[in-house]
Amino acid sequence: MTESLGDNWPGDPRAAEAIPSARDCYHRFLRQGELRMERCDSCGYIRLPGRSICPECLNGASSWHLLSGEGSVQCFVWYMKDLLDTRYVTTWAYTNVPYNVALVRLREGPTVITNVVDVTHASLSYGMTVQARFVPVSEKYAILRFRPDSINAIRNESANQAKVFTGLTINAVTDETKQRKNP
Amino acid sequence: MKQEVNQVAIVGVGATRPGAHPGEAPINLAVTAFREALADAGIRKAQVDAVMGSELAGFCTSPEEFCQTVGLNPRMVESLHYGSAGIVVQHAAMAISSGVCDVVACVLGRNPPGAGEALSGPAVYDRLHGLVNANVVAALGWSRHMARYGTTVEVLAEIAVAARLYARANPLAEFTAPLSVEDYLAEPFLVWPFRSLDIAKSTGCGVCVILARRELARDFSKPPVYLKGMGRRQAARLLENEEQVLCHGMQDAGAQAYDAAGLAPSDVDVVYIYDATTAAVVQSLENYGFCGLGEGADFVADGRIRPGGALALNTHGGHLSGGYAFGWLHHVELVRQLRGEAGDRQIEGARRAHFSSAGRFREDICATVFERE
Numbered sequence: 001m002t003e004s005l006g007d008n009w010p011g012d013p014r015a016a017e018a019i020p021s022a023r024d025c026y027h028r029f030l031r032q033g034e035l036r037m038e039r040c041d042s043c044g045y046i047r048l049p050g051r052s053i054c055p056e057c058l059n060g061a062s063s064w065h066l067l068s069g070e071g072s073v074q075c076f077v078w079y080m081k082d083l084l085d086t087r088y089v090t091t092w093a094y095t096n097v098p099y100n101v102a103l104v105r106l107r108e109g110p111t112v113i114t115n116v117v118d119v120t121h122a123s124l125s126y127g128m129t130v131q132a133r134f135v136p137v138s139e140k141y142a143i144l145r146f147r148p149d150s151i152n153a154i155r156n157e158s159a160n161q162a163k164v165f166t167g168l169t170i171n172a173v174t175d176e177t178k179q180r181k182n183p
Numbered sequence: 184m185k186q187e188v189n190q191v192a193i194v195g196v197g198a199t200r201p202g203a204h205p206g207e208a209p210i211n212l213a214v215t216a217f218r219e220a221l222a223d224a225g226i227r228k229a230q231v232d233a234v235m236g237s238e239l240a241g242f243c244t245s246p247e248e249f250c251q252t253v254g255l256n257p258r259m260v261e262s263l264h265y266g267s268a269g270i271v272v273q274h275a276a277m278a279i280s281s282g283v284c285d286v287v288a289c290v291l292g293r294n295p296p297g298a299g300e301a302l303s304g305p306a307v308y309d310r311l312h313g314l315v316n317a318n319v320v321a322a323l324g325w326s327r328h329m330a331r332y333g334t335t336v337e338v339l340a341e342i343a344v345a346a347r348l349y350a351r352a353n354p355l356a357e358f359t360a361p362l363s364v365e366d367y368l369a370e371p372f373l374v375w376p377f378r379s380l381d382i383a384k385s386t387g388c389g390v391c392v393i394l395a396r397r398e399l400a401r402d403f404s405k406p407p408v409y410l411k412g413m414g415r416r417q418a419a420r421l422l423e424n425e426e427q428v429l430c431h432g433m434q435d436a437g438a439q440a441y442d443a444a445g446l447a448p449s450d451v452d453v454v455y456i457y458d459a460t461t462a463a464v465v466q467s468l469e470n471y472g473f474c475g476l477g478e479g480a481d482f483v484a485d486g487r488i489r490p491g492g493a494l495a496l497n498t499h500g501g502h503l504s505g506g507y508a509f510g511w512l513h514h515v516e517l518v519r520q521l522r523g524e525a526g527d528r529q530i531e532g533a534r535r536a537h538f539s540s541a542g543r544f545r546e547d548i549c550a551t552v553f554e555r556e
Contacts, residue, residue, distance in 0.1 A: 018310040048423065055423065075326035075428065078375040083302060083316040101314045103323060103428065111422045113309045121375065126330035143311050 016138035022050040029064065030142035035132045037110060039065035046110055068107050069132030071146060076102035078121050104130060104146055118147040186443040187280035192400040192407030193272075193553070194286075195224025195393035196515045201506025202357045203299035204387040210244040210252050212389025213292025217253060220391035225404030226286065231393070233259035233284040235275050236291065237266035239509055240306070244292035258284045267457065267542040268392070268510030269549040273413045275394045286395045291511045294387035299357065301385045303459060303507050308544060318382045318460050319374050320544045324428040325462035326376055331429070332477035334465075336376045338484075340367040342461035343380045343503060345489045350500025352490060352528040357386060357506035381461040383502035390511035392518075408521045411535075411552045412443030418546040430463075430541055433470035436550040437539070444552040448472045451552065452533040453520050454494060455513040457540030458501040464488075467539055471550065495520075495530040510540050521555040 019027050026049035029036040039046045040054035041061040053060045079097045098121065105111045116124055117133060130146035137143055197219025199212050221228060234257050236246040246260045259278060263271055268291070275287035295301070304317030314320070328334050344364055350356035362380070370378045400407035414436035418424045424432065441447055448471055456467045465479035473494065474482035488496040499505040499516035506512060517536040519525045539550040 015311050055420065075323050075330050077319055077322045077326055077377075078372070079313065079319075080372045080375060083305075083319070083374060099313060101309070101312055101319070101323070103327070103422070113312050113314055113422070115312050137311075145312075 015143060016141050019141055020050060022052070025064070026050070027141040027143065030134050030144055031136055031140060033134050033142075035067045035069045035134075035144060036064040037067060038062040046108055048110055048112070065108075067132075070107040070149070071104040071112075071130050071132075073116065073124065073126060073128040073130060073146075074103040074105050074111065075126065076100050076116065076124055100124060102146070112144065115145045116147060117145050123148075184443060186412060188273075188276040188410045188413055188443075190397045191276040191279045191394055192397060192409045193392055193514070193518050194395045194400050194403045194405065194407055195220040195222075195226065195391075196518045197221075197223055197391045198355065198508075198512060198515045199389040200355055200357075201386040201388040201508055201512060204294050207294055207387065208244075209242060209292035209294045209387075209389075210248055211292070212294060212387065213244045213249055213290045213391065214252060214389070216292070216389035216391040217249075217288060217290060220288065220393050223405065224393050224395075226393070228253060228255065231255060231257060231286050231288045233257050233261070233275070233278055233287040235259075235261045235263070235266075235271050235278075235287055235289045237263040237271055239265060239267070239293065240295070240304075242293050242295040244290070246290065249290050249292070259287075265543050265547065267540055267547065267549075268390075268508075268514050269457070269538055269540040269551055270542070270547060272392060272394065272410075272514060273415070273549060273551060276410050276413065279394060279396050285399055286393065289392045289394070291388065291390040291508060293389075293508075295385045298385050298387035302379070303383045303385045303502075306544075316374070316382075317544050318377070320428070321460040321462050322374055322377045322381075324430065324466060324545065325460075327426075327428045328462070328466065328477075329376065332480075334477070334480045337368065338465065338480040339376075339381055339461040340364045341483045341488070342458070342464045343367050345483070345486075345492075346458065346497055346501045346503040346505070348490050349498050349528060350504035352526075353499045353505060354526075355506075355512075356500040356504055358384075358500070358504040362504075377460065377462075380503075383459050383507035386506045386508060388506060388508040388512070390508055390515060392511065392514050406522050406555050408518050408536075408553050408555055411446065411554045412440040413552075414438065414440030414443070414550040416548040418548060421544070421546060427546070430466045430470055430545060430548070432546075432548045433467060433539065433541065433550070434472075436548045437471040440550040440552050444554075446535065446552055448537065451535040451537045452495065453498060453517060453530050453536045454496045455517050455536060455538040456497060456501070457510045457513065457542065458497060458503050459507070461503065463541060463545075464496070464501075467541070471537070471539060490528065495533070498525065498528050498530060509542070510538070513538055517553060521553065
């Protein structure tokens, strides 16, 4: 349990293929280093990505609200062993254990499923303050992870992130017809 | 609010052994259970006028295939998409109490690959972040419980051991090797905070539960087990539900079921909890009010839920050791307990039972109170 889950951890190399078109904009913003979610123009509720209307007031009009990227760790699990038994399950699986999956509550309210990087099993803790980390998975998309806030100065790291991306084998998503709009 | 379901009873049950059934078609498991349930109820096939089942996680016979095989043209055939036992039984009770049908056979016939050894719940929740296996959502829930209440990982040992002790008294149970707290703690973590022993394994099984309206039920051979109240909550908004991972929706379902029954959790004699994981047991005991929120760890200590303890819980070994039949074997067992047919593990004078489940990724919450009048 001493391994650190760092930037070099690639996650699922086919992650970009799994992004549904309804979440296209969200992941494009992440690729640009911005955490934005749709904020209802009518009632102000910030909804999780991929929903076409406000689940509170049913209004359709919304704006891409820039979030702080700050959050706190609500809970987490550590995969110690690959759980998908390939004898019975014919789907992709993570094999880079150990890794964590965490619920992080954003300062602005929403709770997201994510991973916390740059932590060990011993150092990841409940209530830990974390900061958004944008991990590119294709030319178009990044995914949202977090790292402890103490390792700050993470904004505008596009050069470093590009280096991480170059190290991965990823099929670029070429189906432009799935784009809803280009952020 | 009073519910008309108290005019409905379970009148017959049948089940195959849970476990590995190499090469057996799911329909054959369902038919075996159906024959046994008909005999148990003392009725003829032609009296069944509705058949209900569900697709669950695949590898199931469909109610349509079942009807073709057993030669039935019932009034109703319904397959619920992800209806675990509690939800299908409630659905059957709704159909009977509405007057549309009189006798409903709820059937399960399932034989997944890896039965008897593979982890249950091999679903993908969040592919981008590697949240795989439905039971890991429960692991997240237990992590949240530890964060909120200061509970520990070790508490779960008691749940696994109690289930195993009951399974050892159940001739039909799937996992019966001796298991101590020390054995549990010696097992390495699979997905922290869970060990493999915290997660139910896939199983092959056939089960049939037959329900009938009160006027018919009292003419059948065995004492009817009446539904007294049903509660539901569908936490479909998942993470947008405050404290979804702590299963607080159970509080709504429990209040509805017990209010309809005019009873309280302290009135039931036997408790059946859908234990896809050990953590589900503790969180259910708390949310349904058998103990206070955050008090589950102390509540289960000192053998309270072991055989002979103060609270009779999952007396067949539950999913964890009895066999993971999506709550169906829980229903078979509660009926046998309330009839006094449970043999060595019979709870003396058992008359009322609690069943509850949180299926799928724990958003399908359902609770039912049963009574032998």
